[in-house]
Amino acid sequence: MVYDFYYWPHILGRGEVVRLALEEAGAEYRDVAREPDEPDAQRQVILDILMDTTHTRPPFAPPFLVDGDITIAHAANILHYLGPKIGLAPDSEGDIYFAHQLQLTITDLLMEVHDTHHPITSQMYYEDQIEESKKRAAAFVEMRIPKHLAYYEKILTNNPSGSGWLIGEDLSYPDLSLFQVIEGLRYAFPNGFGKAEGEYPHVIELRDKVAERPKTANYLASERRIDFNTMGVFRHYPELDPA
């Protein structure tokens, strides 16, 4: 089965957690909006679906995944659907819902990260909300990064299996998403997050273990992996990350 994955072709954004899972699983998939050559034509692939008036159930926004007759939108929903099919979800009912809870908490974190550079509205340019962004980013680095990362550090520390993964003995999809969070924070806030990293040794160890997985390492070194940039969720603006 080939999965058709749709997300903005020029950013990691909210969609990268799905790409990471598909890649680590070695799943066959098309990253459909990246198939045309021209950026405008690429974006148009997404817009055509969002605007298609014959769709009775268009997605609200990308990412979305088409698997035969089923279209699944929202990154956490896609991972919840896909995880068991590609061997990246835990087995028991309690663990499955816990994995999804962790993913939803990461979803919330990504929204908070986005709002560090768009605290007023995503419909205005960053340049028109810089002063508010400075305040929000400072509060995020000071209070929200510790709140979120201390939580994952605790979950990792408490895992009775001592596997170094969030749930049980084996890697599951939220581990890959937490990897992406660390990569993003390092890119966006090298000063603010750099100082704090040492407080989350299990989280950083997880990040390193993910990076060394052969399939993921291969993906990260490939052209399929998009570079972080100032169009995505994680953005590096020096004025939001003072020394």
Added chain:
Amino acid sequence: MVYDFYYWPHILGRGEVVRLALEEAGAEYRDVAREPDEPDAQRQVILDILMDTTHTRPPFAPPFLVDGDITIAHAANILHYLGPKIGLAPDSEGDIYFAHQLQLTITDLLMEVHDTHHPITSQMYYEDQIEESKKRAAAFVEMRIPKHLAYYEKILTNNPSGSGWLIGEDLSYPDLSLFQVIEGLRYAFPNGFGKAEGEYPHVIELRDKVAERPKTANYLASERRIDFNTMGVFRHYPELDPA
């Protein structure tokens, strides 16, 4: 089976979508943090669980639901778990994931609503971020309410069954959550949203149909239903809702 539901006892917040589902289903549940008499003791019920160092998997935040051995956190995750058990989820796999997608989109909307009065950080008082709140609330009313509500209007209009519900023939849990969104917007932005309501006739009709369901009507008229107030997600501040 009696469900143990945990959420802040003094607000509707992110937890009310779960209370609405439990009530409409006529499910037996305890609203555990509302059982003590004193507000401090009520809140302590939640804090004790969040801070319990013997929990290997504490929730990140309320709401959470305890069902026997399983603890489920995050409102959308709770509804996804609970929906089929209490007769408020659709039947087919595609519909189940679509219901969850709608709920996750409502989750995002609630986070956007929260940030209209806390655009800088939830760790500071509203009074310390009023100027930024005015900007964010104006952008929310002008651009985000139409973006979200037009989507639900389209889903309702497109539903081939013509039932007036979001999915298929029958009410499902996202319908109840959309009701809560409308109630909240009417409370928080009577001017801003009042002017726009007429553009979403199917959404308003759904709101009215939910309010007339006997069990929900009984709940809404009871003391179990908390009034909207300026501690929750939806807050009415006149300066954020100019005429």
